[in-house]
Amino acid sequence: MYGIAPPDLKLLTRSDDRITYLYIEHATIGREAGALTVTEDRGTVHVPVSALSVLMLGPGTRVTHQAMTVISESGTSVVWVGEEGVRYYAAGRSIARTSRLLEAQAMKVSNTQSRLAVARKMYGMRFRDEDTSRLTMQQLRGKEGARVRKIYRECSELYGVVWSGRQYDPANFSSGDPVNQALSSAHACLYGLCHAVIVALGCSPGLGFIHTGHDRSFVYDIADLYKAEITIPTAFRVIKELEDEGRLAKTNVGSEVRRELRDAFRRSKLQGRVTADLYALLADDKPGQEDLWADVINLWDGRKGAVAGGHNYQGRHRSDRGEEPL
Structure with a gap:
């Protein structure tokens, strides 16, 4: 066999201990031994790929074949995204070596009763003080709409940021006001992380329980569990800080939000929480390393x-x- 031998998967950094994500644009990504090299006008940086959970590749990115090899061998998910990370294009191979979660997902989403049970459990994760076990989907959607409106209103009052409602154009990011731009960027980061965890565990991004008919339906299902806690408050706080510092007009809101969310994801150990929640929803148990390493x-x-x-x-x-x- 030619080249460097692939690493032993059991010796790689646990997902809970990894950096949540790294966004790269306008650079060339190569390989030196077991590390990635990121080269651009200012020089070259080495990245310990086995300690990285998600690599987000933005516009102007070139990747060598050897770089993709070590990325795959290290269990790092790759997501190709648009400028500012607001569009998702593709993702790399799952690191899971069994189909246990995928089969459980397909089985539960294919049966009306089990699908409703999972959907109720998802809403139950948001309405922690209420019993959702007997509510219909129509009732749950109504409660969720009221909850989200309340969260936006509370964040607007808490941070003193004017809020005129959620308005955005997917085809024109800059058309929204600053807080809507911040929210779009924040949610895009969250979608990327959730999508990466979903495919890394071998699940299907398209088999959603609440959302349906889209190739990322399950991504939206999972991401909605964390918006109220992480992305919405972060977006409002960033806009408030930029306003207070007089930097709002000349600052790239998307970049500022991404940096703040990277820290927020790490503080909240979000990747580990998404993994645990996926197992609780689909397999009714806790994560097992054998699901990743059993080949x-x-x-x-x-x-x-x-x-x-x-x-x-x-x-x-x-x-x-x-x-x-x-």
């Missing part, structure tokens, strides 16, 4: 569920002797 391929069996792969089963089944067909 086993089974064969589907109609009676047993699954049998070991890599074996020659000729003559091993009763159907081969003219008995019960498979």
Whole structure:
């Protein structure tokens, strides 16, 4: 085998201990031994890729084949995004080696009762002091709408930032007022992180329980669990600080919000929380490292569920002797 041997996945940095994300634009990303190199006009910086959770690649980014190899081997998710990180284009391969969560997700979303149960559980994570186990989706949507309006109003009053409602044009980021620009940038960062965790654990971003019909429906489901706590207050606070310092007119709001959110994600250990919440919603248990590191391929069996792969089963089944067909 040519090249550097891939690392032992069990020896890589745990997801809870990794840097949440790194955004790069207008640079060339290469590889030197087991690290990434980021080269631009000011020089070259080495990045310990195994300590990085998500690499967000913005416009003007070039990546070498060897860089993508070490990124994949290190279990780092890659997200290709637009300028300011407000658009999502693609993501790299999952680091999960089993399909347990994906199968649980597909099973629960395909049944009306189990889908409703998961949706109620998601809303229950937001309305912690209320019982949501018997509410209909219509009732839950109404309560959620009132909750979000209240959060915007409270943040406006707390930080003294004028709020005229959520207004934004996905095709024209600069058309919104500063606080709406901040919110769009903040939510885009949150979507990127949630999307990365979802695909890293082998789940489908498109199989949503509350949102539906979009290839990122499940991303929006999960991200909505944390907006009130993290992205909305951060967006209002950043605008207030920029106004007080007289820097609002000449500051890139998107960049300022991204830096603040990077710290907020780390302080709140958001990546670990998203992982734990995904397991609680889909598998009804806690995360297990075996879901990431177990590299086993089974064969589907109609009676047993699954049998070991890599074996020659000729003559091993009763159907081969003219008995019960498979």
